[in-house]
Amino acid sequence: MPSKDLGSALLAAAFATAVSVAPLGATAFAEGLRIGTSYKLMTLDPHYADLNENTSLLSHIYERLVNQDEHLEPQPGLATSWRQLSPTQWEFKLRDGVRFHDGSPFTARDVVYSIERVRDFLKPPSGGFQLYVKGIKAVTTPDPLTVVIETSSDAPTLPLSLTSIFIMPHKADGFATTEELNSQARPVGTGPYKFDSWQSGEVLNLVRYDAYWGNATAWSDVTFRVIESPAARVAALSTGDVDIADYIPARDVEGLENRGLKVDSISAARSNFLQFDIGRDQPPGVTGKSGDPIKNPFRDKRVRQALTMATDRAFLADRILLGYGTAAAQLFPPGLSGTSVKLKVEAPDYDGAKKLLAEAGFSDGFNVMLAGPAGRYPGDSESLQAIAQNWARIGISVQPVVAPFSVFATQRSNGDYPVWYGGCSGEAVTLCLDAVLASPNTDLGTGSLNYGKYHNESFDEMLVKAKAMEAGPERNESLARATELVMADYPILPLYHFHLIVGHGQKVGSYAVHPRGWTTAMQATPSED
C-alpha cells in the first residue's frame, strides 16, 4: 500500500505540474465528473415514469423541445422558437443541424414519434407524461424543421407542457418498447452526453457527445453512483469518492464546510403543508376534550385560521431545517412565476388564535390526530412534533402519527386522517393550484391531491380563467390574485419550502441548483484552477 500511495502521489504531482504549465482554460482539459445521487435510475425509457428519479439522469442523454430556466420560464431547447397560430394551434421551429448520438439528423418526424409514443403507445403502469400530451389532437410537419401541434381545446401553455417530453429518434418499424430500451438497445438522444453503460439502481456511465449542438460540456465523462442513504452520500463526498452529492441533510452542511467542501442551495419549486378534512361531517381522529365525538371543526374558517396563527413556521424553517428552508405562505416560493408577492408569513399569535377558536365555539379546544410520512421530506416528522407543541398552547391536544410513506399514502386515501402533512411540486405553480386547492373534478383533472375535499367556487373560476390566459406577466398576475383569494380562506396550512442542498468538492467551481431538483453534470462548472 505505501508504494502505491507514493506512486499516486508522484503521479498527482506530475499531473499538477503539467496542468499549471499548460495555458489551459477550464474547459480545455478533459476531466471526468463523479456524482453521488439519491435518484435511483429505474429505467432507460424516457417516457416511462414522470419522476425526477428517472428524468434527472436521463436529461443528459435526451433533450426536450423546450427547457425551463431557474424561474421555471420556458427557454429554447430543441425548438428555437414557437408561436401560437390560433388558440388551438402552436407552431414550433426546430433547431437545425442537430444530430442524434447515432448520427441520424433530428427532424420533425422525431417530434411526432415521441409525442405519439407517449400519447398512444405506452400503457399503464407507465404514466405521468400522458397528462402533458393528452390534449394534443394532431401533430403535422409542414417541413422537416417545423412542427404544428393542434390541440383539442385552448392550450395557452403548451410550450410549458413540452418541457416534460423527451425527444427520441423515430423508428421506422413501430414504437420502441420499454423492455427494448431497458435491455438491448443503447438509448440514443441528442443530449450533451452519450450513454455508455448502466446498472439499474446502481450506476450510470456517460461520455461526452462531441457533436453536441450547444456549448461544449466541461466534463469528458460523467459517472453517476446511486447512493440512497444520506449519510453514505455525505461520506462519499467527504472522502472524495464523488465530486458532487445531492440532497445533503442540513445538519451535515457545517461538517462538510469544515472539510473545505462547498455547498450550494436553492428553495425548491414546491411546498409542504398541512391539509384538513373539510368534506366530512365527522372525520375520524377528532374528538372533544372529554373524548366525545364532535362536529368537524375544520369546516369553520376561523378554526383553520386559528391553527395557522398558532403555527410557528419560522421556527420550522430556522430550527428544524436549520435555515435550509423558507417559511411558506403559498404553494411555490415567491419569485417563481405565478406566485404572489403579497402573501407573508405572520409571526405566531397565540392569544389571537385562542380568541378565534372561542368565537368558533371551541374555547376548550379539542383532540386531533396529526398524520405524516417519516423521512419522505426533510423535516417531516420533526415538524409534526413542533406543531403539536404549538397547538397545545391554544388548547388543542395533538396526537402525531408518523408512518412510512407507502403506509401513510394508503391510509390517507382511505380517509383515515383528519389533518395530515402533504407536499406538492411540479413544473409550474398551476399544477399545484390545480391539484391541491381546486375542487376535485375528474373531467378537468383537478383536485387530485385535494384529499380534504376543499371547495371554493370563486377560486375555481379565477383559476380556470387565469389558466386560459397566454403565458406572460398578465397570466402570472391573475394566478397570484387567485392564490391570494384562496389563501385568505385558509384552505391549507403552508409550512415551508425546503431547500435543495448540493455539496461539491474542489474540482467543481460552482453548481447551479435548479428549483425542480434535478441533478445533472450540466449544472456543474469546473473550478478555474
Added chain:
Amino acid sequence: MSIITTVGGRLSQAFLLLLVMSLIGFVGIHSVGNPVYNIVNIETATTEDIRRATIALGLDQPLWQQYLLFLKNVVTGNFGTSYIYHLPAFDLVMSKLPATFELASIAMLIAAPTGIMLGLLAGRRHGSSVDRNVLKASVSALSIPSFWLSMMLIMLGAVILGWFPSGGRGATVSLFSREWSFLTLDGLRHLTLPALALAVPNIALIARLARSGTIEMESQDFTRFCRAKGLSSRRILFRHTLPNISVPIVTIVGMQFGGMLAFAVVVETIFAWPGVGKLLIDSIQLLDRPVLMATLTFVSVAFVGLNAIVDLFYAVLDPRVRLSA
C-alpha cells in the same frame, strides 16, 4: 431406500416452507399499503392515472385471485415484472446476487478462521487474561449495532486514514457472464470495509461458540487421555478438540452465511453495496411485490440449500452421523 425417503421428506418440507413463506409475504406486503402510490408520481398524478395503473397491475382484483395468479405464474418460472424498475423480477434478484455472494463469502472467510482461532485460544487458556479479553471483546462486538460499526469503519478507514473508499462496488470483472469485484484490486479495496462490518459480529459469535466447546472438551476423559499419552497440546487442540466442537460451528456458519446473503441490509445500505439485502428492503419500502416475492423465494431456497449442505458436513465431520444413516 432410506436416502430416498430422507430426500423426499426434505423436498416436501421445503416445498411446504416455500408455500407458507409466499403466503405470508404476499399478504404481508398487501397489508402494508398500496404500491400504486409509489409507481405514479403522487404529487402530479390524477385520480384517473391512479385508477388506470391499479387496473394495469391487477391490483383491483381480490387478493386471493392475485395470489392464485402469482402461484400460477411462478410454476411457469415467471415472477412477474418489477413495478419500479420494469425488469423481470427474478433477473433483477439474480443480477444483485454476485455482489452479495462475494461480500458474504469474504466476510465468512474472515470470520470463521478468526473466530475459531480466538475461541480455541480462549477456551484452551480458560480463565486467563486472553480468555477474559476475548470474552469481553466478543460481548462488545455482539452488542454494537451494525450501522454504528459501519459508520465507524467508514470514519476510520475512509475519512481519517483514506485507505479505503467509503462505499460502492468499484471496478468489476466479468466471469460466468456476471460482474465480480473480488478479482480486481479496486474491487477488493471496496470490499474490505463492508466485509469487515459483516465479519466482526460473526467473529464474536463463532469465538464464543468455539470457546465454550473447547472448555467442555478439555475436561473430557479423552483429552486427558491424550495428554497422558504425551500428545502436544497443539495436536490435541487441532486433531481432537476442533473436530469435536465443529458440528455446532458449522451449523452457525451456515445459518449466518444464509443470513448475510439475505439480510445484510444495514451494511449494504450504508456502504451503497448493490446487493440482495438492499434490494429486499427497497422492494418492501416501495411495495414492489414481484421483486419482494422473488427475493423471498430465493432466500428460502438458499436457506434450504445451506441447511442441506450443513447436514452433509455433519456426516463428513462426525462418524456417528455417518454410521446411524
